[in-house]
Amino acid sequence: MKRKSIAVVGAAxxxxxxxxxxxxxxxxxxxxxxxxxxxAGLKPADIDGLxxxxxxxxxxxxxxxxxxxWVDGTMVGGCSFMLHVRHAAAAINEGLCRTVLITHGESGxxxxxxxxxxxxxxSLEGQFEAPYGIMGPTTVFTIPALRYMKTYGVTEEQLAMxxxxxxxxxxxxxRATMKDPITVQDVLNSRMIAYPFRLMMCCLVTDxxxxxxxxxxxxxKDFPRKPVYILGTGEAAESWMISQMEDxxxxxxxxxxxxxxxxxxxxxHQDVDHLMIYDAFAHLPxxxxxxxxFCKRGEAAAFIWERNTAPGGKLPVNTNGGGLSYMHxxxxxxxxxxxxxxxxxGIAPAQxxxxxxxxxxxxxxxxxxxxxxxxxxxxx
Amino acid sequence: xxxxxxxxxxxxxxTRHFWEGAAAGELRLQRCDQCxxxxxxxxxxxxxxxxxxxxxxxxxxxxxxxxxxINHRPMPPFTAPYSIAVVELEEGPRxxxxxxxxxxxPQALQLDMALEVVFEKQTDEITLPFFKPAGA
Numbered sequence: 001m002k003r004k005s006i007a008v009v010g011a012a013x014x015x016x017x018x019x020x021x022x023x024x025x026x027x028x029x030x031x032x033x034x035x036x037x038x039x040a041g042l043k044p045a046d047i048d049g050l051x052x053x054x055x056x057x058x059x060x061x062x063x064x065x066x067x068x069x070w071v072d073g074t075m076v077g078g079c080s081f082m083l084h085v086r087h088a089a090a091a092i093n094e095g096l097c098r099t100v101l102i103t104h105g106e107s108g109x110x111x112x113x114x115x116x117x118x119x120x121x122x123s124l125e126g127q128f129e130a131p132y133g134i135m136g137p138t139t140v141f142t143i144p145a146l147r148y149m150k151t152y153g154v155t156e157e158q159l160a161m162x163x164x165x166x167x168x169x170x171x172x173x174x175r176a177t178m179k180d181p182i183t184v185q186d187v188l189n190s191r192m193i194a195y196p197f198r199l200m201m202c203c204l205v206t207d208x209x210x211x212x213x214x215x216x217x218x219x220x221k222d223f224p225r226k227p228v229y230i231l232g233t234g235e236a237a238e239s240w241m242i243s244q245m246e247d248x249x250x251x252x253x254x255x256x257x258x259x260x261x262x263x264x265x266x267x268x269h270q271d272v273d274h275l276m277i278y279d280a281f282a283h284l285p286x287x288x289x290x291x292x293x294f295c296k297r298g299e300a301a302a303f304i305w306e307r308n309t310a311p312g313g314k315l316p317v318n319t320n321g322g323g324l325s326y327m328h329x330x331x332x333x334x335x336x337x338x339x340x341x342x343x344x345x346g347i348a349p350a351q352x353x354x355x356x357x358x359x360x361x362x363x364x365x366x367x368x369x370x371x372x373x374x375x376x377x378x379x380x
Numbered sequence: 381x382x383x384x385x386x387x388x389x390x391x392x393x394x395t396r397h398f399w400e401g402a403a404a405g406e407l408r409l410q411r412c413d414q415c416x417x418x419x420x421x422x423x424x425x426x427x428x429x430x431x432x433x434x435x436x437x438x439x440x441x442x443x444x445x446x447x448x449x450i451n452h453r454p455m456p457p458f459t460a461p462y463s464i465a466v467v468e469l470e471e472g473p474r475x476x477x478x479x480x481x482x483x484x485x486p487q488a489l490q491l492d493m494a495l496e497v498v499f500e501k502q503t504d505e506i507t508l509p510f511f512k513p514a515g516a
Contacts, residue, residue, distance in 0.1 A: 119387065124421045127389035127399075129476045131508055133458040139451045143466055147447035150491050195450035195461070195486060241421070243466045243476040248447050 001264060004380035006089040007220035007227035010040025010213030011341040014105065017327050018177050020207040024113030026055050026063055028105025028209035033064060036211035041224045042099065047213075049097035051084035054106060054331065070097035076237060078278060078331040079362025081212070082371025085337065086233035088214050098215060105209030106329035125241050137280060138202060139194045141366040144248035145283040146196060151249045152298030154286070156196055158305055160187035162282040163200045163324050165310045170321025172311065172350035177204050178325040201282035203323035203332070210334040212341070217380055228344040231357065232265025232374040234258060240368045251363075253370035254291035258361060261372035262293070265357075269294055273355035274343045275315060276336040278362045279322040285309070288361050289317075292372070311350065319343065319350045333362035337373065344377040384456035388506045395422045397436045402507040407439040407497050409471055420473035441497035443467040443511055446474055450484055467495055467511050481512030 012035035014020070014028050023031065029052060037043065044066045051072035052060050061068055070091050074083045081104055088100040107114050120126050134140050148154065164184055170176035182200065190199040220227035236256035239245050246252050262269075269292075277288030289300035294315065303309065309317035320326040320339040327335060340360040342348040358375045391399045398421075401408030411418045412426035413433040425432045448465035451458070463479045479495065482488045494514035501507045 121387060122390035122392050124395075126387070127391070127395055128421050130387045131389055132464055132476050132478050133386070133451060133455055133462060134464055134476075135451065135453065135455045138453065139449055139464050142449045143447050143464065145447070146449070146491060192450075192452045192461075194452060194464075197449065241476075243474050244421070248466075 001089055001093060001233060003231050003265065004229040004376065005217050006092055006214055006230045007217045008212055008230070008341050008375070009215050009220050009223040009225060009227055010036040010042065010211070011338055012036040012039045012211055013335065013338055014209040017175055017208040018206050019109055020107070021110040021112065023107070023207070025105055025107040026060065026113060028107060028207065029055050029060055029103045030063060030105075032105055032209035032211040033101055033103045036101070036213050039225060040213045042213065047099055047101045049088060049091060049100035051088060051100065052103045053080045060103065068097070070100065076369035077364025077366070078280065079333040079364035079369055079371040080331065081333045081337055082360065082362040082373050083235045085212065085214065085230065085373050086235055086371065089230055089233060092214065092216055098219070100214045101211060102214070103209065103211040104331060104334035106331055107207050108329035109205050109207050129241055129243060137366055138197065140242050141281055142194050142197045142283070143242050144245065144367065147248035148283065148286070149196070152301070154301040156188060157184050158301040159196065159201060159282050160184045161305050162279070162285050163187050165304060165307070166279065166318050166322045166324045168311055169319050169350055170325035173321050173326060174349060176321040176326045177206055178321070197281060200324070203280045203328035204325070206327045206329055208327055208329050208335070210338045212337060226345055226377065227379075228341050229376045229378070229380065230373060231267065231376045232261040232263070234260030234264070234372040235370065237369040238367065240365055242366060245367050250297065251287050251291050251367050251370065253367065254287060254361070254363070257370035257372045258292040261359070261374050265374040267357060267374070272315070272357050272359050274319065274340070274352045274358040275317045276340050276358070276360040277317060278332055278336055279318055279324050280328065280332065280363065282324065284363060285317060292359065292361060316352045319348060319352065333364065333371065336360050336362060340373070340375050344375045346377070386457060386502065388502055391505070394424055398422050399506060401438070402499055402509055403501070403505070405499050407441050407509055408436050409439045409469070409473060410434050410436055418471045418473060420469070420475055440470045442470040442514070443495045443497070445479065445489065445491055445493045445495055447491065448479065448489060450486070450489070463489055465511070477509065477511050479512065480510045481516050
C-alpha cells in the first residue's frame with residue numbers, strides 16, 4: 001500500500017461505555033456508526049463500503065439502511081478491526097469503494113441481543129483442547145505465560161506491574177472503567193483466576209462499541225476533522241489451538257504482522273511516539289514489545305518495571321488504560337484503534353505531547369491472529 | 381438443570397485413528413513417510429512438506445511439562461483448582477491435557493518435569509489421554 005494514501009476521517013465510540021444493559025448489541029454498532037458519521041459530517045447514504053464484526057455485515061447493512069458495494073466480515077477475534085482497516089485501505093486504493101465504515105459493538109457484560117455460542121466438538125479444538133476443562137481466554141490465552149516467565153526469569157511482581165502502569169494511564173481518562181490507583185501488592189492480593197493470573201492481570205468485561213470511517217487521503221482534506229493517515233499495515237494468522245502455537249515465548253503472528261506494518265511504513269522504532277498493544281491479559285504487552293521489536297527478547301518486563309511505558313516514560317503504551325482498566329467488550333481492537341486516532345488528532349485525555357506516529361497492535365482469537373496499523377498525523 | 385458433563389470429542393474420519401488408539405491404550409501420532417516429520421493433531425497430510433504419504437504409529441507416551449495454568453474458577457464437572465497443561469511429547473509434537481496424579485499446585489507442577497500418558501475411559505467410543513508425573 002502507498003503510504004498515507006488513505007486516511008481516517010471519522011472516529012467515535014458508543015455514547016456510553018461500561019455497563020449498558022438497555023442497549024442491544026446491534027444498536028451498539030449503530031450508535032458508534034452514527035457517532036462516527038456525525039464526526040465525519042456524513043450520512044449513511046455516503047457510505048459505500050462496510051466492514052464489521054461480531055454482528056454479520058449484511059445484518060448491520062440493512063439495519064443502517066445501506067447497501068454497500070464493498071463488504072468485509074473478516075472475523076479473527078479482537079484484532080479483526082485492524083484487518084478491516086487494512087482491507088479497506090486496499091479496496092479504496094483499488095477503486096472498489098470510496099468511503100468505508102468499520103464498526104464494532106459488543107454487549108460483552110450485559111449480553112443483550114447476543115447470539116449463543118456452541119462449540120463444535122468435531123473441530124480439532126473441540127477434540128483435542130475442549131475436553132480438558134478450558135473455559136475461554138482466562139485458561140487458554142494465559143497458558144504460554146509460565147513458559148515465557150521461566151525462560152526469561154520474569155516474576156509475578158513484574159507481571160503485576162503491567163496492570164499497575166496501565167491503571168496510572170486510566171486515572172487520566174474520565175471514560176475509563178477503573179481509575180483508582182493500585183500497587184503491585186494489590187494486584188498480587190487479588191483473587192486467583194488461573195495461576196499465575198490474578199483478577200487484576202485479566203481484562204475487564206464491559207459493553208460498548210466503536211466505528212471508523214476511511215477514505216482516500218485526497219478526499220480526506222475536505223472533511224471537518226484533521227485526517228489521520230495510514231502509514232503501514234500488517235496482519236497474520238498462526239494457530240487457533242494454543243497448544244499448537246510454535247513457541248510459547250514469542251508470537252509468530254505478532255512478528256509477521258508487525259514486520260509487515262513497519263516495512264510498509266518505512267519507519268524505525270525510534271520514530272514511534274505512541275504505542276497501543278492489545279492487553280487482554282498482563283503478559284501481552286511483554287510479547288508485543290518484544291515481537292514488534294521495541295525490546296530485545298526477555299527485556300520487556302524490565303522495560304515496563306523501569307516505567308518506560310508509564311506516564312512520563314519514553315514510550316507511552318496503552319494510554320487509554322487498556323483492556324485491563326479502560327474497557328474490554330470481548331473484541332478490544334476497535335478501542336485500541338480509537339485511542340491511536342485520538343492521539344493523532346491531539347485530543348486524547350492523556351495526550352502524548354507532539355505525538356506524530358502511533359503504532360496500534362492487535363491480537364485476535366487469543367494468540368491465533370494479529371493485526372497492526374501504523375498511523376501518522378502529518379500530511380503526505 | 382442437567383448435570384454438567386465434560387465436553388467430549390466427536391471424532392472425524394481424519395482423527396478416528398487417534399481415538400481408536402486411545403481406547404486401545406495407545407497414544408497414536410503420525411509421521412510423514414517422505415520427510416519423517418512427526419506431527420499432531422491428526423490430518424492426512426504432512427504439515428511440513430504437504431506429502432499425503434503419512435503413517436500412524438504408537439508414541440512412547442513420554443512427555444515433559446511445557447506450560448500450564450491452574451484454573452480456580454468453577455467449571456463443572458471439573459473440580460477447581462485443576463491444571464490445564466500443554467505437554468511436549470518425546471517425539472516432538474505438543475498437546476493439551478490435564479496433569480493428574482499430583483497436587484494441583486505450582487510447587488508440584490514444575491515446568492520441564494517428566495510425565496507419562498495415562499488413559500481414562502469416558503464412553504464406549506471415547507477414552508481421553510491424560511499425563512501424570514513419570515513413575516508416580
